[in-house]
Amino acid sequence: MKLGVFTVLFSDKQFDDMLDYVSSKGLEAIELGTGGFPGDAHCKIDELLHDEAAIKQFKQKVADRNLIISALSCHGNPLHPQKSVAQPADELLNKTIRLASKLGIPVVNTFSGCPGDHENALYPNWPVSPWPHDFQEVLKWQWEEKLIPYWKDKNDLAEAHNVKIGLELHGGFSVHTPATMLRLREACGPAIGANLDPSHMWWQGIDPIEAIKILGRENAIHHFHAKDTIIDQQNMNRNGLTDMTDYAQMKDRSWYFRTVGFGHDGKTWADMISMLRLMDYDYVVSIEHEDGLMSIDEGFTKAVENLKPVMVKESVKEMWWA
Template sequence: MKLGVMTVILGEMPLREALTYLKSIGVQQVEIGCGGTPGKAHADAVKFMEDPQLLQEFQETVEESGLSIAALACHGNPVHPNREIAEDYHRQFEAAVCLAEEIGVDTVIGFSGCPGDCEESRYPNWVVATWPEDFQKIKEWQWEEKLIPYWKNEVKFAEVHNVHKIALEMHPGFCVYNPETLLKLRNAVGPVIGANLDPSHLYWQGIDPVAAIRALKGAIYHFHAKDTAIDTYNCSVNGVLDTKLFSKKEERSWLFRTIGYGHSESVWRGIFSELKKCGYDGVISIEHEDDLMTVKEGLEKAVQNLKNTIIFE
C-alpha cells in the first residue's frame, strides 16, 4: 500500500507548492480533485481537455514533484432531478474520465448520485425508510429508471476511454451508501463499478469497516483515510441520523476526525490488515475534514498515524 493525500485540502496552495510540501512529509501518491464537489483548485478536467498546454503544464508539475497520481476525484450528483445540475456534474465526470485516459490513470472517484421521486422532482430524495410503502415505490423507480441506466452508459464510456475503475464513495444521501447498495449497482452494470471505501461514512451508520471490507472483497478500488468520533451521549439521545450543521459540534451525534482521533491505532491496524487479506494494495488517501484541527496539523497527525499502521510492503 502507499500513503496518499486528497490534495483538495491544500486548495489554497498552488499545485507545485502543495506537492512539494506533501513530498516533504512522506506522502507517496496524490488524489487530485478535477471537478464536481472536490473543486478544481489543482486541476480542471474540462479546461484541460480543451487546452493541451494547460494539461502539459499540469503533467510536468506532477512529474517534477516525484509523486504519482493514484486517482482523479470528481464527486457529484449526475442523476440530480434538476437537469441543469445533473448535466453539469455529468459533463465534468466524463471530462475527468477523458483526463484520466490522457495521463494514464485508471481510477476515477465519484458518487452514485440520488434522483428525485418522480420526473417532476426538484430535489433529490434519499430513501431510508421501509414503510409506508410509498418509499419502496420511490426506491424502485430511482434504481430502475435513473440510476442503473445512467451508470450502464457511464461504464461503457469509461471502458472506451481505458478507465476500468469507477470508485463510488459509499455516502449517505446518495443511492449507494453501504456495501449492499454498492454491490447491487455493481451487479447491475458490471465490474467497472467498485468502492471508494471511506470508513468515516461507515462508522456513523454503525457499519464495521472490517466487515465491509470482507463483503467488498475484489470490489475495493480506492480508500479514503478519514475517521469519525461518535459522541456517545448525543447519539444515545438522538441516534445516528443527525442532520444538524457541522458547526454545532457539541450537539452532534458524531464528527469527522483525523486518523487516530475517532478510533485507536489498533483499530486502524485491523482495517489495513483486512485490506491486505482481501488483496487491496492501492493508495490510502487522507481526506481531511476535521473541524477541530487546522489542515496542516490534522494532515500531519494523520500522516504520522498512518505511517505507524499502513502495511507498506
C-alpha cells in the first residue's frame, strides 16, 4: 500500500516544485486534478492529450521523484439539469478517461452527479426522505432516466480504455452511500466503483470500517481518500446531519472536516487501513486536506505523520504460523 496526496492542496506551486515538495515528505503517490472542482493546476489536459512528447516528459518528471500517479480527478456534475454545467463536466470526464489511459493511470475519480426532478429543471434535486411519496417518484425518474443510462455508457468507455471510475460517495450527489454505490455498479458494470472517503461516511452516520467491508466484498473500492471529520453533538442536536450551515461557520456546524487523526484516533485509522488490506485493497491512500483549523502545510504534514505509522507496506505471502 502506498501513501499519496491529492495535489489540489498545492495549486499555488509549479508542477516541478509540487513534485519536489511531495517527494520530500516521503510520499509515493500523487492524485492530480484535470479540471472541474479540483482545478487543473498540475495537469493541463488539452496540452497533454494529443502531445506524445509532452506526455513522455510529464511521466518522466513523476518517475524521477520515485512517485506514481494514483488517479486523475475531475469532480463535477455531468448530470446537472443545466446543459451549460453538465456538458463541460461530461466532456472533461471523457477526456480524463482517455488521458488516464495514455498515461497508464488506472483510476479516474469524480462524482456520480445529481439530476433535477424533470427534464426542464434548473437545479439538482437530492431526495433524502422516502415520504412524502413525491420524493420516491423523483428518485425513480433520476435513476431510470438519467443515472443508469449515463453511467452504463461511461462504464463501457472506461473498460474500452482499461480504466476504472472511482465515484466519491458525497452528500448532494445521487451516489453517496455504499448502497447507492452498489446499486449503480450492479446496473452499469464493474468499471464503476468507489473513491471511498471516510470523512463523508462519518457525517452520514456510517462507520467507514463497515463501509470498507460492504464495498470491499464486492471488489468495489477503486481508490481511497484520507480525510477526517468531527461531529459537534450540540450543533448536531440543533441542525441534524443534513446541516446547511456554511462551511466557514465552523462554530455553528454539526460537523466539519479535520486532518487525519484530529477527528478520530490512530487506532481507528489503523483499523481502516487493516480492513482495506483484509478486503484486498492494496493501492493508494490519498491524503485530502480540508481542515479549516490548520494551514495547508501544517494539516498536510500532520496527516502524513499520523498515517505513516499505521500504513501496511508489505503484503503477507504465506501464513508461516499455520
